[in-house]
Amino acid sequence: MNGQPEVMRTALAAHRHPGAGPAALRAFQDHALRRLVLHAYEHVPYYRALFDRHRLHPRHIRGTRDLELLPFTSKEEMRRRPERERLAAGLDPERLLRVRTSGSSGEPFTIRRTWLEDKVQYLLRLRAFRMLGIHPRDRLAAVGLTGRPGSGDAKHLGRALRALGFHRKQLIDALQEPDAMLRQLAELRPDVVIGFPGVLDRLTAPELERLRAGVRPRLILVGGEVATTAMRARLRRAFDAPVLETYASHEFPLMASSCRHGSDLHVADDGVVLELLSDGRPALPGERGEVVVTNLHAYAMPFIRYRLGDLATRGGNCSCGQPFSTIGAVQGRMLDYFPLPDGRLLHPYEIVTRLVRAPSDWIRRYQLVQERTDRIVLRVVASAPPAEHVAELVQAVRPLLGPGVAFSVELVDEIPATESGKLRPSRSLVRSEYDGIAWPSPRLADA
Secondary structure (H helix, E strand, O other), rough: OOOOOOOHHHHHHHHHHHHHHHHHHHHHHHHHHHHHHHHHHHHHHHHHHHHHHOOOHHOOOOOOHHHHHOEEEEHHHHHOOHHHHHOOOOOOHHHHHEOOOOOOOOOOOOEEEEEHHHHHHHHHHHHHHHHOOOOOEEEEEEEEEOOOOHHHHHHHHHHHHOOOOOEEEEEEEEOOOOHHHHHHHHHHOOOOOEHHHHHHHHHHHHHHHHHHHOOOOOEEEEEOOOEEEOHHHHHHHHHOEEEEEEEEEEEOOOOEOOOOOOOOOEOOOEEEEEEEEEEEEEEEOOOOOEEEEEEEOOOOOOOOOOEEEEEEEOOOOOOOOOOOOOOEEEEOOOOEEEEEOOEHHHHHHHHHHHHHHHOOOOOEEEEEEEOOOEEEEEEEEEEEOOOOHHHHHHHHHHHHOOOOOOOEEEEEEOOOOOOOOOOOOEOOOOOOOOOOOOOOOOOOOOO
8 A cells, every 4th residue: 555645636625625515525534544544554563553452453444433443542652662663664764754843732752754745734734724814925924933843844835836926924033022023024014924822912012002003914823822812802903803723733734723704613624533522422512522633644654543632622513614523612732921030021932942952852741830930940751860961951941041040850750730631831820821711621531
């Protein structure tokens, strides 16, 4: 079997599915799932051992109706196995695209994919842009992390389109001061501004109104972390533009995107199988459940029934008439800024990038906690006693914090989730946008 996604079939389906019926979409999902499961069993040692342990053979999987037969997996479980066991046999890791995640989930991870797999994901993102009302000739300003670990992908297709004047995108460093970001945005005059909601929210401060007057995008697109109701309201008022959302991760480059005609997000059902599970059963409309996802187009390093660690609400049928399933509120990454004694707001990514660039993969899981304005603690679940690496990390982080701010590393056996069941990888006990949100506590699926 060819260990690649079916590019032409997927390209035609991506064009056809927004106007197709649910039956056609389900048939596509079923075919893609059967093909992926067979590939994983025959070519990926990790999944061969996992399926055999559960006495499962690909012939048992006829489609999404048999999902419950497939065992769960997770980032933590996959990291326990050598990379060669997680990759399809015969692939050279050095010839694959490498995505070293930022660790914003609290668990740094390296993902591999082929060039073709990356292009399929790009195709689905372009469709999502079209459905969101983003035009090919729009100027996009992405407020992000210019120095974050990347995929290593030359992104030839995206560059070629931009050279022709399509989907022109300018990256603005999100770790700058808000006034510097606004000056760059005013100079670019983008049609669409894209970024983390917490970062863009800093641009809504009343004292920045004069600088903000020169920035009038048609659309604000947020993603990467939870956008609270208050954040959305401030962004709408400050920029006089609708605020839409995408839901994605490194393992699943696009899972869902906002519907322009409703309050829910449309799931990219031809790119992923997204389950919401409560007590091990599918969540009902309006019910919150654990997010479990299968990437239908990941063959080099498959992700099948992968516990992402997020929570979301099951949506209903959308009034827009599209066949895609929907989800409501997503409780994903919650990243607090840290207010420092000198008046600065430190984004946790400034510390996280030091963790990801650590000399080895000794950090299994982490949590940054600002206990006081002048004290930040990094709690780490480590794979081995890393005394010299801890010292190097402390030395690299302390200059970021300024004088009078203590930084320490605590090695712990585990990092518990919050009462809602979600791990918060960075949390400020001084001030948090997320404190006070009443998240229901779902009953998660058993492993």
